Amino acid sequence: MEVLKDFLLFYGGLFAITNPIGAVPVFIAVTRNLSPEKxxxxxxxxxxxxxxxxLVFALVGEWIFKFFGASTDAFSIAGGIILFRMSLEMLSGKLSSVKISEEEEHISEEAVTLEEVAIIPLAIPLLSGPGAITTTMLYMAKSSTMIEKSIVLLVVVAIGITVWIILSAANRIHQKLGTIGIKVMTRMMGLILASMAVQMVINGVKGAFNI
Structure with missing residues (x-):
């Protein structure tokens, strides 16, 4: 039961950060001239x-910490600040500029292959941006047992499947929710993200100062 609770908590947090619902309008925009199959x-x-x-950042995060000499507490504080900035923009119903810039949003107009569109800007940085990468690395670094580490990896896989389901049904989702509905969902994700960000900073400060 504890394993399921940990899975759902991390899944909910990572879902709020990646915000695939909020990415639906961008996905529709960059694929508007393509066939349903493409x-x-x-x-x-x-x-x-x-x-x-x-998955890569989850697995190599520990070595990145060691290479740069950064503690998980310092990373937690920095990650919390990044997430809080993202949450403020999401609370206003906008995609965070931490995740995607205006130039990146329109890069698909010059893209030559499907791979370029799928990787930039959709996958990186729109969905798996600095916030998602930071949070995944941090959760993995703070996992002390193989079960906890496995939960982090399983959540990442589950998020990948969720992204595929949502983007595959992007047109139907947009028709059902509409622009206003998607903005409401984005604001809700922003509120969850804000609470996560504050908690990350609190945990980082506690750990750094042994409070």
Whole structure:
């Protein structure tokens, strides 16, 4: 039961950070001139890239900490600040500029291959941006047992599958929710993200000062 609780907590947090619902309008915009089959192919490639990116950083995060001499507490504080900035922009119903810039949002207009569209800007940095990478690395670094580490990896896989499902049904989701509905969902994700960010900073300060 504790394992399921940990899984759901991390899944909910990572879902709020990646915010695949909020990415639906961007996905529709960058694939508007493509056939349904190619849209599905891009959705698959995007979800695979998100999954691989987060898995890689989850697995090599410990060595990155050691290489740069950064403690998990310092990383927690820095990550919390990044997430809080993202949450403020999401609370206003906008995609965070920490995740994607205006230039990156329109890069697909010059993209030559499906791989370019799927990887940039959809997978990186729109879905698996600095916030998602930081959080995944931090959760993995603070996991002390193989079960806890396995939960982190399983959540990343689950997020990848979720991204694929949502992007594959992007048109239907947009029709059901509409622009206002998606903005409401984005604000809700922003509120969850803000609470996560504050907690990360609190945990980092406690650990750094042994409070």
């Amino acid at each position: 849209r599905k192919e891009i959705a698959r490639k995007t979800s695979t890239t998100v999954m691989v990116t987060l």
